Amino acid sequence: MDKQTNLENAQARIAEASDQAVLADLERELLGKDGLLGQQLKEIPSLPPPERGPAGRAANELKAALTAGLLARAAELAEADLAADREGVGFDATLPAPPVERGSLHPITKVTRRLVQIFSSMGYHILDGPEVELDWYNFEALNIPADHPARDSQDTFYCGEEGRLVLRTHTSPVQVRAMERMTPPFRLVCPGKVFRHENTDATHEHTFHQMEGLVVGKDISVGHLVGTMKTLLRGIFGKEIDVRLRPGHFPFVEPGFELDARCVFCESGCRVCKGTRWIELLPCGLVHPKVLEAAGIDPSEWSGFAFGLGLSRLVMLSHGIDDVRHLLGGDLRFLEQFSC
Ligand SMILES: [Zn+2]
Incomplete structure (x- = not known):
């Protein structure tokens, strides 16, 4: 599988993550030592010297792309949670309000x-x-x-x-x-x-x-x-x-x-x-x-x-x-x- 396909697969899995916990697991898997990024980084030292620079840049680009994708999905999920709360799903109007933090005079x-x-x-x-x-x-x-x-x-x-x-x-x-x-x-x-x-x-x-x-x-x-x-x-x-x-x-x-x-x-x-x-x-x-x-x-x-x-x-x-x-x-x- 070439690198482009790897990235597309990873992006697709990020987009499908159903909640924050799944997304967190995915983040560990993709960005971790043995993940997609880790594999690419591990290959670099064994490459012929002229190819190491481009390979390093490619790894950085991959990391940036994956991080951006994860953040965007996290924001979507948070927004969806909020929308669900607004519609009354998971929202209990009878719960006591969280305590208000009060300031004080110096x-x-x-x-x-x-x-x-x-x-x-x-x-x-x-x-x-x-x-x-x-x-x-x-x-x-x-x-x-x-x-x-x-x-x-x-x-x-x-x-x-x-x-x-x-x-x-x-x-x-x-x-x-x-x-x-x-x-x-x-x-x-x-x-x-x-x-x-x-x-x-x-x-x-x-x-x-x-x-x-x-x-x-x-x-x-x-x-x-x-x-x-x-x-x-x-x-x-x-x-x-x-x-x-x-x-x-x-x-x-x-x-x-x-x-x-x-x-x-x-x-x-x-x-x-x-x-x-x-x-x-x-x-x-x-x-x-x-x-x-x-x-x-x-x-x-x-x-x-x-x-x-x-x-x-x-x-x-x-x-x-x-x-x-x-x-x-x-x-x-x-x-x-x-x-x-
Ligand atoms: Zn005294």
């Missing part, structure tokens, strides 16, 4: 919504701003001129011509934009995504989430700042939590602080607080007069406090997640743990 979305709720209840505006930001708003207006060392610690993605545009390295530019538009007194928070040009590891990610807060009013003091942070922590953890301030330096606040919160996971030291009973929570401080000035607010009349809350960090802390890369990795096995 843990960062959940914590953001909770915080927005808490700050709204304290009379804060919730603001949003551009993720591609002018250098002025991201740095200059925040008292971070071009030669300031803080620019090195915030490795920046520059984009656009002459480096005038950056992917924002923090959510603070939203505050500057807000101060330009709003007249004091005001309170606002701006949650959002920020970007750093960094190598990623368990504690560093190029994209993460922050929530910046700003209050401007008359005689705003560190006492207001501490009171607000305690309200915030009570809202998140549902109980009174002690905080402490350590001096910290950030160009846009004076004085600046690192705020630590009492570890909520232990009584005597644990992995999360590294045995210290304190968890570094956020940088904060009283707004630098130069920042108020840059936004057209008279620092002799108004003062304020600002804080930057790391949302990614907060999610990691509250769920005991040890690698920041899980958050935006898109791995469903990770995300499904938060569905409820």
Whole structure:
């Protein structure tokens, strides 16, 4: 029997396959080691060298033809099954429906919504701003001129011509934009995504989430700042939590602080607080007069406090997640743990 006839026979048998199981057997028979294709492949090494190339091509063509035929028949059979179902053959309207898979909110979305709720209840505006930001708003207006060392610690993605545009390295530019538009007194928070040009590891990610807060009013003091942070922590953890301030330096606040919160996971030291009973929570401080000035607010009349809350960090802390890369990795096995 010549090869053409072999192929025609095989195609005819494929066309006659009555269901998917018969078709699967046929596929094994035709494409398997001892099948039609296998026989052709086995012959190749024993052929004279000039004939091996054409024989190889012929085998490939045969494989393609058989595969296409099998796929086409499989599609026909599936279509026929479906049509039979539609006509009521094999369809039972009384069977319970298959369970519907439900999605869920990302843990960062959940914590953001909770915080927005808490700050709204304290009379804060919730603001949003551009993720591609002018250098002025991201740095200059925040008292971070071009030669300031803080620019090195915030490795920046520059984009656009002459480096005038950056992917924002923090959510603070939203505050500057807000101060330009709003007249004091005001309170606002701006949650959002920020970007750093960094190598990623368990504690560093190029994209993460922050929530910046700003209050401007008359005689705003560190006492207001501490009171607000305690309200915030009570809202998140549902109980009174002690905080402490350590001096910290950030160009846009004076004085600046690192705020630590009492570890909520232990009584005597644990992995999360590294045995210290304190968890570094956020940088904060009283707004630098130069920042108020840059936004057209008279620092002799108004003062304020600002804080930057790391949302990614907060999610990691509250769920005991040890690698920041899980958050935006898109791995469903990770995300499904938060569905409820
Ligand atoms: Zn602890």
